Amino acid sequence: MAGFSTSFEAMNMPYRIGFLLGSLTGAGAEKTILTLAKNLSALGHSVDLYLLDTHGDYPQDGGINYIGVSGNKKTAKRQHLRTLTKNAGYDLFVTSRADFYGDISVVNKYCSVHITPTAWLKKHPLKFWKYPLQVRKLKRKFSNKRLIALSKGIKTDLVDHLGCASDNVMIINNPFETDRIRALANEPGAIPDGDYIVYVASMIPRKRHTDLFHAFSQLKNQRVRLVLIGQGHLKHELEELADSLGIQERVDFWGWDINPYRLVKAAKVSVLASEAEGLPRAVVESLLLSTPTVSTDCPSGPAEVMTGKLADYLVPVGDVDALKTSIDRALESYPDIDQDRLSRFDAVNVAKRYETLIPCHN
Incomplete structure (x- = not known):
């Protein structure tokens, strides 16, 4: 996809804000982040959007700087993301990918949660032992992170079922233009x-x-x-x-x-x-x-x-x-x-x- 870079242009904006998405596929999380990035740019901020995969359905917005994270494997992408974000001077960074949260070299960062986590889990009567294992996996995924829940229901799930600290979970609804x-x-x-x-x-x-x-x-x-x-x-x-x-x-x-x-x-x-x-x-x-x-x-x-x-x-x-x-x-x-x-x-x-x-x- 044209227009991607791995360098940063100096821009005279009040705040520098970064986002990380998996791709630009036509799904809800992608649309949410793209809408946010576009509107924060319109408010005068310098906005970078990192993509693990540069292919997708949504077109690029001219006010956003798109940055492709290179690497054929996840380990390589993690390293490249750490390098790209280190000393980049972000005032805020938001990722929809909890698994890359630790690789974002930014102090003020949040992970946005777009669906009620435990609602994905299935209770199988013959494999009852899998459910608590899945819950523990989710606890590791979201614990010790600052989170943005798109609804009250998501926050309730994160706090009541996954043990996340209530003070670490902000509720901010989906944006709609x-x-x-x-x-x-x-x-x-x-x-x-x-x-x-x-x-x-x-x-x-x-x-x-x-x-x-x-x-x-x-x-x-x-x-x-x-x-x-x-x-x-x-x-x-x-x-x-x-x-x-x-x-x-x-x-x-x-x-x-x-x-x-x-x-x-x-x-x-x-x-x-x-x-x-x-x-x-x-x-x-x-x-x-x-x-x-x-x-x-x-x-x-x-x-x-x-x-x-x-x-x-x-x-x-x-x-x-x-x-x-x-x-x-x-x-x-x-x-x-x-x-x-x-x-x-x-x-x-x-x-x-x-x-x-x-x-x-x-």
Whole structure:
């Protein structure tokens, strides 16, 4: 990817801020960090974004200095990262990769946690001994680090289940570029014909597309379509399931779309069927676009976003009947969405919260 360097340009900015990402793939953590980096740069800071893999879906932003971390193996990348960050003069450094936290040669650094850690763990009845081992591994991963939790639920998990010190965990929500999202939603582009339900999610087990397929097959409205925005290794399996349920003609596998907002805005309902999140972008973005939203009450985040009357459209994870019923209700009527209550997610407000992590800023 063009534009990468391993040198630093002297820039007359108030603060020097660094971020580390695995890559620029089209996923939530990557989008969160990119949005933060862009908005902190817009506030006048010098922002460097380190990438362990320079390939990905998202384009580069002109205000950010992209730095590729070299090395064919993890050990080599660790060494290169230590060299690059040593004496670089960062006022703040944030990594989404806890496993590289110790290799960042910066005093004021944080690890951002984008999903409820123990929600990933599976309890196998025949391998019950694995669960405590996995918990201990997570404790080692996050202990003795300063952490940023994207939701209250993530912090609760880190403190109550993994023994992290409460004072070491800051809660700062996901950033959303509200004006940009709404502007992109109004841009011309292809959208499906007729009424449809939209699900923006990678096709991976955690997103539980199968629950949605079963619920969708039982809806009262058998004319509405289901549009899946995303990609993943379960696509073929989901295509077979759609065929077996007799809904293949009503399911659109749309794939990756760099501007899903026009599709979300035009949808009758947006759905999240996930079993675990951090602070789900799809839910917040749907509500920002005033699209009725149905979500599982998974750990964590949806219940912190869908409050008041919207909480009636939260359903238990894996409850296909409840999911079907809530989608049916949302297709017929939905409460007013209070946009003022979503202002805490605005990217500028969130970026200013990150500024408070710099000691000299306070």
